[in-house]
Amino acid sequence: MITEKTFRNDGYAKVTGRAAYADDISFAGTLHMVPVYSDLIAANNVVVDASEAMKVPGCIRVLTAKDVPGTTCFGQIEQDYPMLITDTIRSWGDVVALVIAETRTIALEASELVVVHGDPVKPVLTIEDALKPYARVVPSYGDSNIVVHHRMRHGDPEAMFDQCELIIEEDFETQIIEQGYMEPEAAICVPRHDGVIEIYGSMQHPFSTRRFTGALLGEPLSNIEVYTIAVGGGFGGKDDTAAIVCARAALGARLLSRPVKMTYSREWSMRESYKRHPYKLHYKVGVTSEGQILAVKTQMYADSGAYLSVTPWVTWRSTAQCFGPYSIEHVHADVYGVATNNVFTGAMRGFGSPQVNFATEQLIDMIAQRLNVHPLGIRRINMVKQGSSTVTGQVLDQHTVSMEEVMNSTVHEIGYRKKYDRCSHGVSETDELYGIGLSISYRGASLGAEGMDFCSAIINGQYDGSILLETGIHENGQGSESVMMIVLAEELGIQLKRIRYRRSSTSTIPDSGTTVATRGTIMGSSSVVIAAKNFKELLATHLAERLKCTPEEVTFHNDKIWGLTFAQSLTWEEAMKELFLQRVTPYAFGTFKAPDVSWDDTVGQGNAYFTYVYSCQAAEVSVNKKTGKIKLLNVVASHDIGKAINRAMVLGQIYGGVTQGIGMALSEEIKREDGKITTLNFDTYKIPRITDLPEMTGIIVENSDPQSLTGAKGIGEPALELIAPAIANAVYNATGIRCTSLPLSIDPQELK
Amino acid sequence: MSTITFRLNEKNISLEADPASRLLDLLREDLGLSAVKEGCGEGECGACSVLKDGVLVNSCMVPVGTIEHCSIETLEGLRETDEGRCIIEAFADTGAVQCGFCTPGMVMASIALLRSNARPTLEEIKVALSGNLCRCTGYDMIIKGVQLAAERGDGIW
Numbered sequence: 090m091i092t093e094k095t096f097r098n099d100g101y102a103k104v105t106g107r108a109a110y111a112d113d114i115s116f117a118g119t120l121h122m123v124p125v126y127s128d129l130i131a132a133n134n135v136v137v138d139a140s141e142a143m144k145v146p147g148c149i150r151v152l153t154a155k156d157v158p159g160t161t162c163f164g165q166i167e168q169d170y171p172m173l174i175t176d177t178i179r180s181w182g183d184v185v186a187l188v189i190a191e192t193r194t195i196a197l198e199a200s201e202l203v204v205v206h207g208d209p210v211k212p213v214l215t216i217e218d219a220l221k222p223y224a225r226v227v228p229s230y231g232d233s234n235i236v237v238h239h240r241m242r243h244g245d246p247e248a249m250f251d252q253c254e255l256i257i258e259e260d261f262e263t264q265i266i267e268q269g270y271m272e273p274e275a276a277i278c279v280p281r282h283d284g285v286i287e288i289y290g291s292m293q294h295p296f297s298t299r300r301f302t303g304a305l306l307g308e309p310l311s312n313i314e315v316y317t318i319a320v321g322g323g324f325g326g327k328d329d330t331a332a333i334v335c336a337r338a339a340l341g342a343r344l345l346s347r348p349v350k351m352t353y354s355r356e357w358s359m360r361e362s363y364k365r366h367p368y369k370l371h372y373k374v375g376v377t378s379e380g381q382i383l384a385v386k387t388q389m390y391a392d393s394g395a396y397l398s399v400t401p402w403v404t405w406r407s408t409a410q411c412f413g414p415y416s417i418e419h420v421h422a423d424v425y426g427v428a429t430n431n432v433f434t435g436a437m438r439g440f441g442s443p444q445v446n447f448a449t450e451q452l453i454d455m456i457a458q459r460l461n462v463h464p465l466g467i468r469r470i471n472m473v474k475q476g477s478s479t480v481t482g483q484v485l486d487q488h489t490v491s492m493e494e495v496m497n498s499t500v501h502e503i504g505y506r507k508k509y510d511r512c513s514h515g516v517s518e519t520d521e522l523y524g525i526g527l528s529i530s531y532r533g534a535s536l537g538a539e540g541m542d543f544c545s546a547i548i549n550g551q552y553d554g555s556i557l558l559e560t561g562i563h564e565n566g567q568g569s570e571s572v573m574m575i576v577l578a579e580e581l582g583i584q585l586k587r588i589r590y591r592r593s594s595t596s597t598i599p600d601s602g603t604t605v606a607t608r609g610t611i612m613g614s615s616s617v618v619i620a621a622k623n624f625k626e627l628l629a630t631h632l633a634e635r636l637k638c639t640p641e642e643v644t645f646h647n648d649k650i651w652g653l654t655f656a657q658s659l660t661w662e663e664a665m666k667e668l669f670l671q672r673v674t675p676y677a678f679g680t681f682k683a684p685d686v687s688w689d690d691t692v693g694q695g696n697a698y699f700t701y702v703y704s705c706q707a708a709e710v711s712v713n714k715k716t717g718k719i720k721l722l723n724v725v726a727s728h729d730i731g732k733a734i735n736r737a738m739v740l741g742q743i744y745g746g747v748t749q750g751i752g753m754a755l756s757e758e759i760k761r762e763d764g765k766i767t768t769l770n771f772d773t774y775k776i777p778r779i780t781d782l783p784e785m786t787g788i789i790v791e792n793s794d795p796q797s798l799t800g801a802k803g804i805g806e807p808a809l810e811l812i813a814p815a816i817a818n819a820v821y822n823a824t825g826i827r828c829t830s831l832p833l834s835i836d837p838q839e840l841k
Numbered sequence: 842m843s844t845i846t847f848r849l850n851e852k853n854i855s856l857e858a859d860p861a862s863r864l865l866d867l868l869r870e871d872l873g874l875s876a877v878k879e880g881c882g883e884g885e886c887g888a889c890s891v892l893k894d895g896v897l898v899n900s901c902m903v904p905v906g907t908i909e910h911c912s913i914e915t916l917e918g919l920r921e922t923d924e925g926r927c928i929i930e931a932f933a934d935t936g937a938v939q940c941g942f943c944t945p946g947m948v949m950a951s952i953a954l955l956r957s958n959a960r961p962t963l964e965e966i967k968v969a970l971s972g973n974l975c976r977c978t979g980y981d982m983i984i985k986g987v988q989l990a991a992e993r994g995d996g997i998w
Binding site for chain 1: 877881882883888920935942945948968971973976983
């Protein structure tokens with residue numbers, strides 16, 4: 090642990106309300122853009138008539154696909170998402186036109202007058218319908234609604250089922266979830282006199298934003314400069330959609346040569362932005378009489394909606410981590426992404442794991458109950474240990490495999506064993522039934538075999554001894570800038586106040602990938618370590634003579650640079666001045682490349698991730714016999730994150746992630762009718778309020794990870810991915826009712 | 842349009858406005874008070890919280906016509922006061938901030954609470970902040986922020 094106190098470089102700016110988010114930024118002469126939707130869910134031959142809208146005084150222009158100088162369709166994997174639809178509508182979230190006016194009020198008024206005609210076709214709205222033999226093919230590419238199929242072929246489960254004492258087959262279903270960032274998407278784009286378009290947007294991936302914008306404008310990436318500003322949360326949800334909002338505003342700014350602002354209402358955000366994939370999962374699990382899981386077969390179907398986005402990556406993680414942190418010799422998995430005419434799905438914190446964990450961690454408890462073995466025992470027998478092989482054939486010998494240590498810490502803190510024996514199992518003398526449940530997981534850190542994984546950092550020493558730091562990791566609210574500063578201060582042995590985190594733009598730092606996948610801390614801080622090493626080498630080389638020692642003997646600590654004795658030292662002010670006098674720029678660049686991973690897609694085997702975060706969460710609930718209402722009483726969450734760099738922020742991530750997981754477990758669900766989302770705001774889409782939450786205890790387990798240059802892994806996603814099955818297990822232990830779909834609900838009739 | 846006269850952050854102000862328009866838009870767009878945030882536009886999230894005659898309200902739900910002769914307080918007016926500084930420092934010290942978008946509203950709700958109840962219980966804090974949504978923190982450190990402000994601010998509330 091590096092620091093005990095809470096450190097946030099942007100803390101005061103945010104608490105005082107001074108931090109500027111996209112909609113808080115204004116430029117003289119700004120025009121306002123709003124999107125136009127159609128009530129059509131799926132239609133061909135779409136024609137947009139904006140003639141009436143253009144008659145509204147102050148309405149400047151209505152843009153359609155015809156006005157796009159570049160390509161309207163783009164995407165991270167398949168270039169299928171229409172930033173403006175051309176002639177085909179595939180979902181209720183599709184944008185048919187963009188109205189630009191002198192004020193937002195005028196733009197809204199004019200947008201009501203845009204008329205959209207099209208020939209409706211019967212939408213495909215369920216996975217079942219999409220998979221029918223003669224189903225209409227939804228995507229613009231390919232010849233099937235199966236847009237991706239990942240396979241795992243590990244051993245031969247079919248041959249092993251005969252040898253099993255117990256076979257459990259079960260279906261599970263998870264709901265559609267909205268990321269629910271508090272700040273809806275917004276962007277303001279400014280055409281600069283030198284031809285560059287500046288973008289200030291609420292997005293979590295500046296480089297993705299630049300790619301979407303470059304595609305729409307038909308311009309090189311160097312023409313577009315995306316700045317980092319305060320972002321009101323992302324949770325995976327501010328990649329594609331948020332990038333597209335920026336690209337649309339940039340299109341307006343380019344065509345009209347004026348600043349253009351586009352700020353989404355909550356309803357537009359809920360309607361258009363991608364959600365967490367709903368899954369249907371089927372599992373067949375074979376177990377010996379001793380509780381050893383011998384064989385697993387699973388099929389999963391994820392509703393990708395009308396566009397691909399990152400469905401292949403989300404479902405890949407579900408494949409690579411298809412049965413929890415367990416070492417099982419015979420596993421076959423088939424995981425499908427299925428296109429429908431629903432609003433598309435994409436990245437959200439957890440990314441294909443919360444759905445799987447909801448099924449597998451309940452299956453483990455079901456096995457325990459059927460074999461009359463303790464749930465902890467079943468987990469201990471099967472969990473990965475040091476040197477274990479995972480279901481992808483990866484041997485876990487490069488880091489500390491702390492699954493049991495992490496589980497024990499939660500079990501001890503919450504008092505699981507004693508409380509487990511007190512569970513009501515549907516019988517109690519009062520109206521309240523009591524239950525406790527737990528779940529465990531491991532999570533591959535960073536992208537793994539999903540994609541290219543590297544990150545850069547720049548250290549720029551100033552003449553007066555102050556230091557500018559920037560990295561390719563984006564601040565979405567999680568506190569990444571503060572982490573990078575703490576790591577640099579530690580590496581250089583300097584006070585934090587020397588460091589100013591420079592908010593980078595896409596023109597100042599190389600593309601370091603997106604700030605997703607729990608990769609900010611592990612990738613960003615490792616890149617800072619490498620840049621700091623290069624920086625120290627440069628300084629040592631040029632200061633050794635002044636310090637009367639060799640470069641190898643120069644050390645950095647106590648906010649000074651040292652030779653071999655107390656007499657030989659330089660303040661940072663002196664040292665930086667010395668370098669400038671020597672005509673040497675105190676500037677260093679560092680890139681951290683993730684350790685190698687491997688993957689064979691034909692059999693779903695390989696070293697999927699270079700390291701794993703181990704987690705265990707437990708929950709206590711009471712369930713009211715008369716109403717069926719589930720009340721959370723207590724939550725404990727332990728995570729081995731390698732090393733805590735900013736302890737308070739780690740706990741903040743744990744509590745925030747658990748809370749989002751509680752929403753998934755108990756209250757959140759995007760509802761639809763005929764392809765239209767009916768839960769468009771927080772009155773109907775219920776994210777947890779302060780009064781919905783129990784006492785929470787976060788436990789940080791630290792086994793420094795040799796794959797990370799700081800020893801730190803990450804916590805963003807692990808915190809969310811396993812509380813729903815823990816609560817489901819607690820509800821079962823309270824009521825005797827197994828909930829296999831989300832959000833959990835208990836019919837009081839069944840309790841009588 | 843009609844002339845609206847009210848008190849904004851301890852200063853009298855008079856301006857032309859549409860009485861049916863939202864107080865939120867008047868504050869953000871016309872008066873440039875951007876600490877007031879819009880998260881939902883329907884009174885569910887509390888990001889636009891301000892004090893109207895000392896009472897916590899969602900400014901997105903307040904028509905400008907109803908603030909005639911009222912006192913409106915926003916974070917801009919409170920952040921340099923003893924009360925404001927106390928709660929701001931407590932929030933910063935406890936790590937109550939992540940993305941920060943809900944934070945100004947949380948600060949306003951906390952000030953409204955502590956002015957009426959300088960020593961709130963945990964349950965009282967939860968009830969007072971129940972109109973404010975936060976998606977990042979799980980609220981734990983926000984609660985600790987309010988508790989710290991209550992402890993440190995003995996006498997000022």
